[in-house]
Amino acid sequence: MTLFYFVRHGQTEWNADRNRYCGRSDIGLSQTGVRQAELAAGVLKDIPFDVVYASTLGRAVHTAEILVKGRNLKIHQDPRLVETDFGAWEGERQEDFTVKYADNWEAWLKDPGATHAGYTGETAVQVYNRVRACIDELVEKHPEETVLVVAHSMAIRFFVAGTLEVPFKNYRMIPQDNTGITIYKETLENAGFLAINLNTHLSSIKY
Numbered sequence: 001m002t003l004f005y006f007v008r009h010g011q012t013e014w015n016a017d018r019n020r021y022c023g024r025s026d027i028g029l030s031q032t033g034v035r036q037a038e039l040a041a042g043v044l045k046d047i048p049f050d051v052v053y054a055s056t057l058g059r060a061v062h063t064a065e066i067l068v069k070g071r072n073l074k075i076h077q078d079p080r081l082v083e084t085d086f087g088a089w090e091g092e093r094q095e096d097f098t099v100k101y102a103d104n105w106e107a108w109l110k111d112p113g114a115t116h117a118g119y120t121g122e123t124a125v126q127v128y129n130r131v132r133a134c135i136d137e138l139v140e141k142h143p144e145e146t147v148l149v150v151a152h153s154m155a156i157r158f159f160v161a162g163t164l165e166v167p168f169k170n171y172r173m174i175p176q177d178n179t180g181i182t183i184y185k186e187t188l189e190n191a192g193f194l195a196i197n198l199n200t201h202l203s204s205i206k207y
Contacts, residue, residue: 002139003146005047006156006182009055009063010036015178018093022152023086023121026058032205033059033178037066039201040179049073050145053138055081055152063179064150080134083152084127087118113168124154124171128162131155139186156182160196177202 010033014020029037044067054064056077064075088104089097097118098105107115112124131151138147157174160182161167176182180197 001144001185001187002142004135004138004149004184004186005044005049005146006149006151006159006184007040007044007063007067008153008156008176008178008180009057009059009150010034010040010066011178012059014091018095020091020093021086021089021097022059023083023090024057025091029059029062033063034066035205036179036202037063039204040181041067041069043181043198043201044148047148048146049148051142052076052148052150053078053081053134054150055079055083055155057082057152060150060152064148067148067150078134080130081149081151081155084117084154084158085121087116087121089118089121109169111169112171124158124161124168127155128158128168131159132162135159135186160193163191164193175199 010029012022012027012033013030014022014027016030052064052068052073053076054060056079061075061077088101104119108117114123116123153176156176157171158168160174161171175197177197177199180199182196183194185192185194
């Protein structure tokens with residue numbers, strides 16, 4: 001069995017700015033994001049991670065560094081774990097781009113699996129396929145190990161949706177808070193989620 005702990009990166013300044021979509025933009029953690037990561041590290045302090053993987057984006061790498069601070073673990077960066085390419089939505093607030101690009105947003109809500117985000121970005125299927133390929137590879141490379149994966153909201157949500165074989169249009173029903181923790185196990189015979197978006201460590205943060 002390979003046991004995965006997926007953690008979304010901590011809050012960025014764009015997350016805090018009325019939910020501006022970061023996507024592939026390399027936006028760093030806010031002070032709140034650093035604190036969230038520190039609190040998540042406290043929750044995970046007794047988990048014996050064998051290996052750590054993170055998206056190549058700085059906010060994910062920084063979160064991973066905080067989560068395993070003091071451990072002798074190298075952070076392996078994998079571009080397949082990066083956030084969705086949001087095309088024209090990149091850097092825009094949802095309240096704005098859903099009006100500016102209403103036709104694209106409506107098509108996305110109906111079928112994100114076949115609709116390119118922001119016209120030129122990725123579909124949910126494309127995101128799922130690359131994350132799934134990464135996880136399949138890690139299962140082969142790390143049998144009987146515990147793996148920390150630090151990634152992004154949509155990347156994790158689409159992985160959850162695709163793995164559970166629920167329609168991608170329902171991804172918004174799968175929460176993934178900043179530093180929310182999702183636990184997943186996979187064996188040759190079966191796979192399953194043990195928890196999705198554990199977030200009790202965030203209760204002490206005032207927004």
